[in-house]
Amino acid sequence: MTSAxxxxxxxxxxxxxxxxxxxxxxxxxxxxxxxxxxxAHYAPLFAYWTAASDVTAPRKSRxxxxxxLRWLAAVAVALALVLVANGWQRPTQPLSAFPIAEAKxxxxxxxxxxxxxxxxxxLRAALKTAxxxxxxxxxxxxxELRQATEALR
Amino acid sequence: xxxxxHLIHSVRDRLYRLALRVVNDADEAQDVVQDVLVKSWNKRExxxxxxxxxxxxxxxxxxxxxxxxxxxxxxxxxxxxAAGPDLDPRTPYRLAASSDxxxxxxxxxxxxxxxxxxxxxxxxxxxxxxxxxAEVTRLSPEQVKxxxxxxxxxxxxxxxxxxxx
Numbered sequence: 001m002t003s004a005x006x007x008x009x010x011x012x013x014x015x016x017x018x019x020x021x022x023x024x025x026x027x028x029x030x031x032x033x034x035x036x037x038x039x040a041h042y043a044p045l046f047a048y049w050t051a052a053s054d055v056t057a058p059r060k061s062r063x064x065x066x067x068x069l070r071w072l073a074a075v076a077v078a079l080a081l082v083l084v085a086n087g088w089q090r091p092t093q094p095l096s097a098f099p100i101a102e103a104k105x106x107x108x109x110x111x112x113x114x115x116x117x118x119x120x121x122x123l124r125a126a127l128k129t130a131x132x133x134x135x136x137x138x139x140x141x142x143x144e145l146r147q148a149t150e151a152l153r
Numbered sequence: 154x155x156x157x158x159h160l161i162h163s164v165r166d167r168l169y170r171l172a173l174r175v176v177n178d179a180d181e182a183q184d185v186v187q188d189v190l191v192k193s194w195n196k197r198e199x200x201x202x203x204x205x206x207x208x209x210x211x212x213x214x215x216x217x218x219x220x221x222x223x224x225x226x227x228x229x230x231x232x233x234x235a236a237g238p239d240l241d242p243r244t245p246y247r248l249a250a251s252s253d254x255x256x257x258x259x260x261x262x263x264x265x266x267x268x269x270x271x272x273x274x275x276x277x278x279x280x281x282x283x284x285x286x287a288e289v290t291r292l293s294p295e296q297v298k299x300x301x302x303x304x305x306x307x308x309x310x311x312x313x314x315x316x317x318x
Contacts, residue, residue, distance in 0.1 A: 014309050016302030020280055044254040045312065048262075049277040051255060057169035057186060058179075 001029045003036035010042065157197045161190060164207045167279055168214045174274040175218035176225070177263050185218045211289040215271060222267070261311045269304035272297055 001009075006029050012018040013026055029035065030046040113119045168189060172182035193200055193210060200206045262270060268290070275286045283294040283301075290297065 014302075014305045016298055016305060020282065023277075024280075041312075044258055045308070048255050048258040052170065052174075052274075052278045053280075055170050055173065056166045058183060 001025060003039065006036065006039055010039065156201060157194070160200070160206055160210075161193075164210050165190075167207070168210060170278060171211060171214050171271070171274060172218045174270060174278075175215065175267060176222050181221055181225070182218070185214060185221055189214045189217050205288060208285065208288040211275075212291065215289060219267060258312070261308065264311065265304055265307055268292075269300050269307065272300040273304040273308070276301055 006026065009018060009022055009026050013023060018026070027046045027050060030039075030043045031050060035043055113122060165186065168186045169182055172185035172189075173179065176182055176185060189210060192213065200209060203209050262273070265273070271290060272286055272292075275281045275289060281289070283297045286292070286297045287294045292300065
């Protein structure tokens with residue numbers, strides 16, 4: 001491209017009348033290096049557009065913001081202290097304040113034995129159980145004493 | 154899902170560049186794209202039925218970026234109010250601080266109104282036709298042409314004022 005052609009294209013360019021192809025020609029002219037000294041002052045402009053076209057989005061994601069662990073730890077400790085102090089100072093409720101369900105009275109009369117034979121049988125079973133359990137305790141005691149005595153020998 | 158993943162891979166850089174153009178901050182731009190991707194995932198079935206899903210994603214990115222920019226401007230205005238008067242953005246100190254010509258041009262472009270900047274970006278960086286830009290920005294093709302003309306003219310004027318061109 002001659003200087004005259006470049007100059008004419010520049011006029012079209014600044015008037016907003018140039019085509020994309022003509023603008024590419026201008027860019028090529030100014031970036032090629034062999035520029036007319038009278039037009040050289042426009043070279044940085046086209047160099048700028050070329051450089052701007054080469055900009056790409058950063059591929060690496062930005063590092064995630066680090067959590068201020070020290071601050072978080074300090075806040076956690078302070079929170080724990082507040083909770084402990086709050087629990088310490090809170091008056092415990094008296095037992096009487098807790099609601100307790102009232103037990104229904106048991107009607108034992110319906111379990112009352114009226115038959116003599118049945119009463120005898122129940123009494124006998126109860127006495128037998130009591131006798132067995134009463135004998136069990138001394139047996140265990142005697143056995144353990146015997147083991148202790150043997151161990152002491 | 155594969156279709157959606159392929160779509161996102163194909164447009165992700167474009168979405169990021171557009172968001173970056175509007176909000177002019179890499180972290181904010183990433184957040185914008187992330188928001189757009191999350192929202193588009195929730196609407197993936199609807200997107201799959203669209204005629205031009207990339208244009209829809211670009212439009213969504215533009216809206217999201219403008220919303221974020223406005224929120225940031227409101228925040229900045231409050232901060233400036235609290236901090237007192239700021240320096241003129243075109244003070245010699247700031248010019249000297251960005252002596253590199255490309256960053257200088259970048260700063261000048263960022264001075265353009267958001268609409269002009271967006272149209273310029275879509276044309277110059279993404280190489281889009283007027284019709285495609287109109288679809289993304291919801292402007293008419295004629296408006297796109299006018300915005301492009303005004304943007305480039307303004308850019309030329311600002312470049313001359315800054316003694317770059």
